[in-house]
Amino acid sequence: METPVFVKIGDYKKLLDEMDAVKTKIASIKKIIMQIESLRDKEKEELSLWSNNINLVEKEIKYIDETLFEPEK
Amino acid sequence: MAEKKQDYYVNISNPNTLLKGILQSSKLVVESSQSYYRSLEIRREKTLLFKQLRKEVTELLQLSKKLDSTLPYRELITAEKRKFSKSSSQMKTSKSVKTSKKLTSKEKTTPKQDVEKTKVLSKEENEILKLTNLISSIEEKLNSL
Numbered sequence: 001m002e003t004p005v006f007v008k009i010g011d012y013k014k015l016l017d018e019m020d021a022v023k024t025k026i027a028s029i030k031k032i033i034m035q036i037e038s039l040r041d042k043e044k045e046e047l048s049l050w051s052n053n054i055n056l057v058e059k060e061i062k063y064i065d066e067t068l069f070e071p072e073k
Numbered sequence: 074m075a076e077k078k079q080d081y082y083v084n085i086s087n088p089n090t091l092l093k094g095i096l097q098s099s100k101l102v103v104e105s106s107q108s109y110y111r112s113l114e115i116r117r118e119k120t121l122l123f124k125q126l127r128k129e130v131t132e133l134l135q136l137s138k139k140l141d142s143t144l145p146y147r148e149l150i151t152a153e154k155r156k157f158s159k160s161s162s163q164m165k166t167s168k169s170v171k172t173s174k175k176l177t178s179k180e181k182t183t184p185k186q187d188v189e190k191t192k193v194l195s196k197e198e199n200e201i202l203k204l205t206n207l208i209s210s211i212e213e214k215l216n217s218l
Contacts, residue, residue, distance in 0.1 A: 011143065018140045025133045032126045039119045046112045053101045053108075060098040067091055 134207075157217065 007015070085091065 015140070015143055018136065018143060022133065022136050022140060025129060025136055029126065029129045029133065032122055032129060036119060036122050036126070039115050039122065043112060043115050043119075046108045046115065049108050050105055053105045057098045057101045060094045060101070064091055064094045064098075067087060067094075068085065070086075
């Protein structure tokens with residue numbers, strides 16, 4: 001059986017303040033995580049851009065190579 | 074009389090398309106270079122954010138500890154826990170005697186080996202261990218509720 005607990009108003013106020021501080025901290029952490037996630041997305045985009053560019057360069061070089069060394073007809 | 078040196082030439086068909094291709098490749102390489110510097114900047118920002126995150130999490134941990142110590146039912150829980158541990162400790166000692174007999178020679182470690190193992194543990198591992206202990210203590214508290 002649960003017994004009722006009575007808390008002094010002063011202590012209760014302190015608890016509420018601490019809870020507020022915890023809530024604020026959690027919100028701040030969430031914000032940082034969101035920022036990190038957005039940065040990670042940006043990094044991913046940059047990486048895919050690199051990958052695309054390298055593929056295109058490869059294509060161009062292949063074309064140049066074929067044109068330079070193709071036998072004269 | 075010296076022999077006249079002869080130069081040979083190769084005919085390149087479609088020179089404009091070739092030039093276009095080379096320029097196109099150069100442009101792509103420059104773009105990649107720009108992207109590299111952007112990535113460096115992103116990484117720098119990310120490192121800063123991770124540092125900030127670590128700081129915030131440490132502060133949150135401290136706040137939660139503080140909150141835990143201020144909670145009024147803390148004394149009640151510890152009293153209940155003491156009662157519970159007294160009764161369970163007798164059972165545990167009898168069990169541990171039985172299990173210790175089952176340990177093989179491979180599983181047993183000398184104190185010297187233990188010291189070496191603890192030295193190997195890096196700072197990060199220690200942090201993880203500390204947090205694991207904290208989690209288990211919180212779980213214990215939750216179970217006692």
